[in-house]
Amino acid sequence: MKLWDKGIATDQKIENFTVGNDRELDLVLARYDVLASIAHAKMLAKTGLLKEQEATDIVLVLEDILQYCNSKSFTIDTDFEDVHSKIEFMLIEKLGATGKKIHMARSRNDQVLVAVHLYLKTEIGELKNLITELFELLLVLAEKYQDVLLPGYTHMQIAMPSSFGLWFSAYAESLIDDIIVLNAALQVVDQNPLGSAAGYGSSFPIDRMHTTQSLKFSTLKYNVVAAQMSRGKSEKTAAFAMSSIAATLSKMATDACLYLCQNFDFIRLPGHLTTGSSIMPHKKNPDLFELIRGKCNKIQSLPYELTLLTNNLPSGYHREFQLLKEGLFPAVENLKSCLEMTCYALQNIEVNTSILKDSKYKHLFTVDTLNELVTRGIPFRDAYKIVAEQIEKGTYTAPEAISHTHEGSINNLCLDEIRQKMQAVL
Structure with a gap:
């Protein structure tokens, strides 16, 4: 038929x-x-x-x-x-x-339009729930390991002291940005296009506000041509929001792959969460995080795929819109899966609590030493040269303790404030 x-x-x-x-x-x-x-x-x-x-x-x-x-x-x-x-x-x-x-009084055009809008509304809600679950877990881990230091890197070189409290809560707060972008996408899709028919309305005396209320849309897409033009735009807007989440997960997965490497040895996964090699019996590979990274990198390409499908189309319906589903629907499922698996893995993560005992991290606290000299009245540039000379001569000694007290630093993570910020955007 x-x-x-x-x-x-x-x-x-x-x-x-x-x-x-x-x-x-x-x-x-x-x-x-x-x-x-x-x-x-x-x-x-x-x-x-x-x-x-x-x-x-x-x-x-x-x-x-x-x-x-x-x-x-x-x-x-x-x-x-x-x-x-x-x-x-x-x-x-x-x-x-x-x-x-x-x-x-309807067309397949506005049938698929309204179905896609309803689908995206539902899926955005599910993504927000999964993000919230991951967010809460990250804050729990940040609090649990807030006193465990690890090296921070710039240019992939040892730089300054960080902590697992900072690392976990950094990704938690980044997820707030992703929720903000998701909220923007929700506003775009939460408009009822039904009644636009083939894109130019209907001569039947229909009541479009009635279907708007029945389907629990926040508002009506009033102009029927604008409603038709939301095909492609809605999917692309949602894809950009998904891309934002995927970027956060991909970066965290990359960190995890590095930290699990024996050369770093910052974290460990139980053996049953790793995979092996067909010829190397000692291998415990972080395939989980590598696939999260790969899937999320694919998702980050989705907005551009949808853009290329739609960017030179005039107003009105075109059959290319059918192809939007091919990229969008699997990407939604993959992103939900990546959020679920990130949570699953982090629940079982093991943190190395004695990372900084390794001698290669002896210069990690040079900035703290420099700043201490400055607080004694030595000009910054002079203090910089003093510490640099100690490093060159091999006489530098790291401080026994550090104190970073400003908001969002090692000793003042502001976890409650981060949680309140998330509650506000939710």
């Missing part, structure tokens, strides 16, 4: 090429298409375009279909072009002529 079938058979090669893997991808949108159809049917009844009994019958069947979709057993057979035609066929199969009325 094709919603546009006029009795003219399509060449099989053309059909295979134009449908592509849409049936598989549309399974993601099935429940959202049903929810939008329920709202649409109720609106048609309110405006008198459907009789009350017709709308009631349609809604009851759609609610059954929704349960079917939620059960994960819903399929789209090759007889159908997409999810929209499958659901409409199921309505007609149950209700006959009444089922044929559901497509009144």
Whole structure:
């Protein structure tokens, strides 16, 4: 069944090429298409375009279909072009002529638009929940290991003292930025495009505010052309937000891979969370973090993939929009998986509490020594030369203790303030 079938058979090669893997991808949108159809049917009844009994019958069947979709057993057979035609066929199969009325005052264009918007709203909410879980774990680890020092690096050279408290809470606070970007994406997708039809509205006296409220959108995308133009823009905006999260996870995964290396030996993973080599029996590889890094780097390319698909298209619908789903849907699942696995790994992480006993870190505290001389009244440049000379002569001795008291430093992590900042953006 094709919603546009006029009795003219399509060449099989053309059909295979134009449908592509849409049936598989549309399974993601099935429940959202049903929810939008329920709202649409109720609106048609309110405006008198459907009789009350017709709308009631349609809604009851759609609610059954929704349960079917939620059960994960819903399929789209090759007889159908997409999810929209499958659901409409199921309505007609149950209700006959009444089922044929559901497509009144809408198009597949605004059907897929509203389904994608509803999907992205849901997935953004799930991403925020997963980020919050990781954020809380990072703060717990920061507090637990706040007194364990580790070397900080610049140019991949030993630089200044850091701590696990700083490291864990740095990524926690970075996740706040990612939530802010996600919130911006949510504002973009939380606008109802239903009723824009093929992109130029409808001559039917529909009530678009009714479906906006039914589907719990914050607002309506008023201009019907603007609603159609949100196809591609919504996906791209969400992809940029996902890219921000992926960048945070990728950087942390890279740190973890370095810190797990025997040359660093800052952290360890239990053996059951590592993988081995086919010929080297001693290997315990951090494949988990390497794949998180790789998957997240792929996700960071997604906004540019979607940009290249859409950046030279004029207003109105174009079939290229179908290809947006190919990159977006798997990326969402991969990002959720990366967040879950980062949490899973960090719950089992083992921290080396005696890193700085290694003699190669003896110059880690030179800046602290320099600053101490300055507090005694020695000009900074003179103090710098004094410490540099000690290093060259091999007479430098590191201080026994350090005190970094300003906000966000080793001895003043401001974990409560970071938590409050997250609560504010959530």
